[in-house]
Amino acid sequence: MKWLRLLALSVSLAAAGPALADPPGDLDARVEALRKQVGATGVSIAIVENGRTTLTRGWGVRKLGDAAKVDGATIFQTGSVGKAMTAAALAVLVDDGKIAWDDPVIRHIPWFRMYDPWVTREITVRDLLIHRSGLGLGQGDLMFVPRTNLTRRETVERVAFLKPKTSFRSAYAYDNILYAVAGQLIEEVTGKTWEVFMRERILRPGGMKHATSDSEDRFRVVNRSYPHARVSGPLRGLGPQELLNERDELGRNGAPAGGLAMSAEDMAAWLKIQLAHGALPGGGRLFSEAQALEMWKPVVTMPITPLPATLAPAMPNYQAYALGWQVQDYRGHRIIAHSGGVFGSITRTVIVPDRDVAFTIMMNSEDSGMLLGLYYMLLDHYLGANDRDWIKNWQDWYAERLEGGRSYLAQVKASTPVKVGPSLDLARYAGRYRDPWYGDVVVRSTPAGLTIDFTSTPRMVGRLKHWQYDSFLMEFDEKGIEPAYVTFALDADGSITGVRLKAANPIADFSWDYHDLDLKPVEEAK
Template identity: 55%
Template sequence: MPSIPKMLHAAAIAAGLSIAFAASAEAPPDLDARVAEAMRATGVPGMAVAIVEQGKVVHAKGYGVSRLGSPEPVDADTIFPTGSTGKAVTTAALAVLVDEGKIGWDDKVIDHLPGFQMYDPWVTREMTIRDLLVHRSGLGLGAGDLMFVPRSSLSRAETVRRLRYIKPATSFRSGYAYDNLLYVVAGQLIEEVSGRTWEAFVRERVLKPAGMSASTTEDAAYFATANRVQPHARMDGGFRGIGNQEVLDERKGLGRNAAPAGGISSSAADMGRWLAIQLARGALPDGKRLFSEDASRQMWLPQVLVPIAPYPAPIAEATPQFSAYALGWSVRDYRGAKIIEHGGAVFGVQTMVVLVPDRQVGFSLQINSEDGVLLRGLMFELLDHYLDAPKRDWVADFAAFKKARDAKMLAAAGGGDAQKKPSRPSLPLAGYAGNYADPWYGPIVIRHENGRLRIDFKQTPDMAGTLEHRQYDTFRTRWDDPSIEPADVTFALDAQGKVDRITMKASSPLADFSYDYHDLLFTPQRDE
């Protein structure tokens, strides 16, 4: 998202060349007031900020409350789920094994995880550990995420086994498409090589040496921590992300099978320690190393180009000239500086982690809501501060961008409803009932009960709801849990007038990509 001065050429960035800067400035003196103002403007209940300068944590502080309507404050030790920013932690765990000589970044996955299998046998043979981490596998955006979003009953091993049934969207290594599933594979590989679960290995070999004592890798430890935030989201405005802030049920978030892709929870104080270690290229304060300097170089080395879509006004200046994905990190430019960053969003909580290596500055921003305009806005305001750019209200600019985008989406959705043609289902409702299954997700059941259709995703607890007719043979889900994204369900009939297959798509144009309903193809299980 950004622009580049004349002194720095895009070719230099693409080549990974370092540009020397003067020593960093102090943290903004009005930071506390600015955070409070931005939280009020965006309606975010609680936030935590950590800043590291020249190897020292200069700011680690909480703001607001852990739960809307409650007095418990957020402080430097309040833990937040950190979502996909944890991909860098899984990468660090792999780096520990690389440094010990137990694996190599370019080892074939099947040499360490014999049961691993992609849809294409050639890709199975060629997939390397590096490939697991850089989103170039050929899988589509978010493919397979419904195996753990929302929370699933599947084990991690079973989740990895089902990867073989997901058809690729593109050819292997041909381009970028963000996924979570291959980080689940990386977690399973860590278990296979180390003999310990991903949770135990990360806790003992990464978090503990890093001094991140408040951070957790497991549900039991997370829910045993009193000083934690509650998730919030806006769900009553037509689509998720629009309307009034509501408290969510924290036990319905990300499935633990997906923890290597985004299941770590951490505090501002611990994030400060993590930032300092990253900027120190793996060195610990006591002189020991968490991972080698060579591993650090590998982590930040661009591997695959990320397509750039220019941002419109008023945030056009946030468009990057260069954007790539490395090992668990995004690499981009902003105002001539190389930025190492990653965002994380999981069920009512969001995190942003940003490093400016040439300035020896890093910061993390954590909120207990889904109001990403605050995260992005404050990210660019802090970057402007440390890159000596004029002050600007980026939060307001991102809010204006979101307001215009949401209005456009709502208008389009309303237009679609207006174009619906009066119609009836082809079959009596009982004719749609039955047992169905998708090769990678597994079974669903559709029942005819009390004059209506009910749908139940059997491996996703509480993912059940009513099907309301929309037009022809398409129905819309009304999930019993309103925090689950609605979906449109379309039945296709065979020549005998029986259901031959079921396809789905998210009803909301703003739905998170992890609700990958469009990747599902359910067929009848008549033998059952």
């Protein structure tokens, strides 16, 4: 295709110029000054270039109230950056001859089902990784957000009840749930859990000596970062930085989508393998060059999100998803990248193949403006581009986004709901309601009012406060859980026929997919 030829030309021309081999001379001072300005807890950066590690170090502390410093060996939760490692685990199985990218999933998980029988038959291993299944954005994430008591197999079995939003392979929509299926597929093929296979075939052979794939292993690491977030303001991201409970992590059933913890030193080892197309520094291979190229190959076109004028140069001309990686252009260069985020930690990784450089930034807080500012500042440094004051511009963007959310919530709070309803006595709303993919949600009537309990998610409990008509505002006991509107549907005789939900916060993370629930009363439980 013409655009591929033009891209290849631009890459070859760009490759003629040497990369800047060393990190910016003032990087140490800039990162620390920014960290203090923002109030971020800790930061860690890994940089590799031309086959050598040029930086693995940290700034700040591992935990608020504790003097222990972040260094190059401190492990951070990396979120969806780990999707590329799940893809690499599958690539190892392709090299072993155990699977092929275009094998139907049911060849290896005979009991697996999608909502549509035709899709069940056609969906392939490749499809699990590239967000074109027909599911909606983040659909099914409530099965492991914010935590769960579901096993991975139970979660995969419930995928059969997720109604698609588009036809199969017709559109891009980011999901996590099919990476859980990919993890289950690894177990079905090898007899080893995703956690064990990752440790034995990816992390340790790849020289990632600090990295963990299992929660209990992570909790045993002394030099680990703790999660932090701003959860006491009017919406998440506002208010003082607070230490979160590290054991209240995303459900391990979804770990193949983002359950790895790694240090800067681990990331440097991983990035060297990526730049070497699967070759290990000491000889041998983690995966073949053919699979390395396959994982970087764009498959599904992604929509491009408009940005304000101050950030316009960051908008790509093309953007696509590969196998666990996002591929796009930036200043005429091909960029292989991915972001990651779990509660209290965020990460960004980038590879610039034609400059033979790659880096990762990890933070144990949710200050996205800082992360993106550092990311583009370093990217421009290694491309020899002029400084566009990325740190300030991204910080401003993040602040404006939060302010927009705050303003919206203030308007909602100031507005007067219609003083109509509820239609029934509160006790009549009580009952057990069931969604086929999530499970049961229980509404109880107490002397203090209605309460709600998401039974598949431990301690996801709260109160229902009447809003208007037959809608209630759901407020949780735990500050970090997004509130939502709960609306009961009634038939002509006043019987409840169903319940629908919607997040109250307009910029709530897409993983709070309340809107995908279709709760129906369980009559025998009343």
